[in-house]
Amino acid sequence: MSNEPIKRVSIIVSKGSLDGVYPGLIMGNGALMEGIEVMMFFTFFGLDAITKGPMDNIKVATVGNPAMRMPGGIPMPSMLGMIPGMSAFASSMMMKEMDKLDIPPVGEFLEMIHDGGGEVYACKAAMDMFHLEKKDLWEDVDDILTVGTFYEKSAGAQIIFT
Amino acid sequence: MSEKQFAGVNVTVDDEGFMIDYTQWNEDIARGLAKEIGIEELNDKHFMVLNFMRKEFKEKGTGPSLRKLKNESGVNTKELYGLFPKGPAKKAALIAGITKPVGCI
Numbered sequence: 001m002s003n004e005p006i007k008r009v010s011i012i013v014s015k016g017s018l019d020g021v022y023p024g025l026i027m028g029n030g031a032l033m034e035g036i037e038v039m040m041f042f043t044f045f046g047l048d049a050i051t052k053g054p055m056d057n058i059k060v061a062t063v064g065n066p067a068m069r070m071p072g073g074i075p076m077p078s079m080l081g082m083i084p085g086m087s088a089f090a091s092s093m094m095m096k097e098m099d100k101l102d103i104p105p106v107g108e109f110l111e112m113i114h115d116g117g118g119e120v121y122a123c124k125a126a127m128d129m130f131h132l133e134k135k136d137l138w139e140d141v142d143d144i145l146t147v148g149t150f151y152e153k154s155a156g157a158q159i160i161f162t
Numbered sequence: 163m164s165e166k167q168f169a170g171v172n173v174t175v176d177d178e179g180f181m182i183d184y185t186q187w188n189e190d191i192a193r194g195l196a197k198e199i200g201i202e203e204l205n206d207k208h209f210m211v212l213n214f215m216r217k218e219f220k221e222k223g224t225g226p227s228l229r230k231l232k233n234e235s236g237v238n239t240k241e242l243y244g245l246f247p248k249g250p251a252k253k254a255a256l257i258a259g260i261t262k263p264v265g266c267i
Binding site: 026032103104111117 | 229230232238239243247248251252265267
């Protein structure tokens with residue numbers, strides 16, 4: 001094993017929940033800030049993060065999420081998580097905490113990554129599956145890629161799946 | 163830690179080249195620090211960013227995040243990456259004579 005510095009990363013975002021989308025964005029932006037080239041590839045429900053509308057409404061799952069806690073650290077019973085509005089409430093609480101750490105909303109975060117030279121791509125298979133077109137996507141998405149092109153463009157990159 | 167001389171002043175820097183005492187800083191030292199990391203000249207925009215970073219550091223004890231930098235310094239993300247290639251927050255902090263940024267953003 002050599003300790004060569006990482007030059008390029010290719011980050012796949014495959015989930016559309018708040019905790020599915022943000023790790024990829026934070027890793028991507030963080031890489032750019034270290035001088036590492038970045039490409040972001042959004043697939044499956046991860047497409048929500050670059051789809052107009054849903055991208056401004058990313059939520060954390062309060063059901064089926066055993067790590068979900070209420071203020072004070074008590075685990076949240078799944079029954080409570082089912083109450084309508086609970087997911088929106090928990091998400092807005094988390095966004096507030098994240099804002100304190102200067103973690104921006106999804107749109108602003110994507111803009112930082114793109115302006116920093118990061119490339120943003122959508123997965124063709126997932127686009128077809130969800131009947132989405134280019135016009136449905138955030139305007140600065142660079143392209144829609146097949147898996148083959150994704151691998152071509154990832155040449156020399158470390159691939160990170162989230 | 164090691165001693166370096168910029169513009170006739172001895173400056174103490176840590177292992178990564180960040181100044182230990184930000185009060186020693188002046189614009190000539192900044193030019194010296196910039197050259198060390200491959201930035202040959204500093205223009206007004208550079209100094210706009212550097213002065214904002216120093217103000218933040220003085221008030222809060224830590225350098226600003228990249229988000230704060232692009233929202234409040236008057237220089238946008240694209241320009242920041244142009245002025246301080248491959249690492250705006252970290253490089254600007256180094257040249258501004260403040261400690262390495264601790265945040266992730």
